[in-house]
Amino acid sequence: MRAGAILAYVLLIELARALVATVPGATMPALILGGAALALAAWGWPLDRLGLGTSKLGFRLLGGLALAAVLLLPAAARAMAVPLLPGGLAAAAIAVSIGEEIAFRGALFAALEDIGGAPLAVIGSTLAWTAAHALSHPAEFLPAVAGAGLLLAMWRMSFRDLVAPIVAHAIADLAL
Numbered sequence: 001m002r003a004g005a006i007l008a009y010v011l012l013i014e015l016a017r018a019l020v021a022t023v024p025g026a027t028m029p030a031l032i033l034g035g036a037a038l039a040l041a042a043w044g045w046p047l048d049r050l051g052l053g054t055s056k057l058g059f060r061l062l063g064g065l066a067l068a069a070v071l072l073l074p075a076a077a078r079a080m081a082v083p084l085l086p087g088g089l090a091a092a093a094i095a096v097s098i099g100e101e102i103a104f105r106g107a108l109f110a111a112l113e114d115i116g117g118a119p120l121a122v123i124g125s126t127l128a129w130t131a132a133h134a135l136s137h138p139a140e141f142l143p144a145v146a147g148a149g150l151l152l153a154m155w156r157m158s159f160r161d162l163v164a165p166i167v168a169h170a171i172a173d174l175a176l
Contacts, residue, residue, distance in 0.1 A: 003111035006041050007128055010103040013037045017096075018136035031092035035099030041107040050106040051162030060159075064167025067155060071148055071172040090174060097170040104129045104149070105156045105165050122153040129153075148172070 017034030021027045042050055104125050113121035129149035130142055137145060152165040 003108065003115055003124070006103070006108045006111050007124075010038060010041050010108060010128065011132055013041075013103075014132035015135050021136070028089060028092045031089070031096045035092075035095030035097070038096070038099030038103040041103040045107055045110060049110045050102065051109075051156055051160055051165075052102075052106070053163075057163065060161050060163035061167055063155070063159065063161065063164035064171070067151065067164055067168030068171035068175075070151065071168055072175055074144065075176055093173040094170050097173045098166055100129070100132075101152070101162060101166040101169050104132075105153055106162050109153065109156055118157045122150070122157050125156075126150045126153050 013034060017030050017037075020030040020034075023030075047053055108128060109121045109125045112124040116124075126146060126149040130146040133145040134142055148169075152168065155165055156162055
């Protein structure tokens with residue numbers, strides 16, 4: 001029940017964010033408010049169940065940098081790879097990155113793990129993440145989204161950590 005409610009909520013927020021972002025001049029507010037609304041999916045969850053905490057923070061941050069490097073490899077391999085994100089959208093990109101991680105690999109992951117264990121949490125959060133991105137990204141981009149989601153969910157499962165996926169996601173969104 002809780003997992004279904006979280007899933008419905010985050011997909012609804014992602015749909016609303018994608019629709020509002022199509023309105024001229026509304027992209028930044030849609031990203032910032034959407035990120036904040038996604039983070040609300042974690043309301044009531046203890047920080048440790050979300051993978052958030054300060055123990056071994058240096059290693060968690062370093063893990064985020066390592067994950068970001070992996071996420072950025074395809075872009076680095078492209079000839080003439082340049083960041084596509086306009087500088088003014090940096091704060092908005094960070095807000096939505098944090099919100100998505102807290103929603104998908106924080107609250108939804110924890111809720112799915114409660115009902116079906118880690119495999120369901122990894123697969124379910126990755127599928128939900130990919131479906132949410134289908135609302136705002138071209139179809140040819142979705143395999144990369146799914147791969148990134150799987151990598152971040154595997155990290156979350158293996159290390160019980162959400163700090164590194166947040167760092168990696170924010171860096172990737174800023175660079176891509």
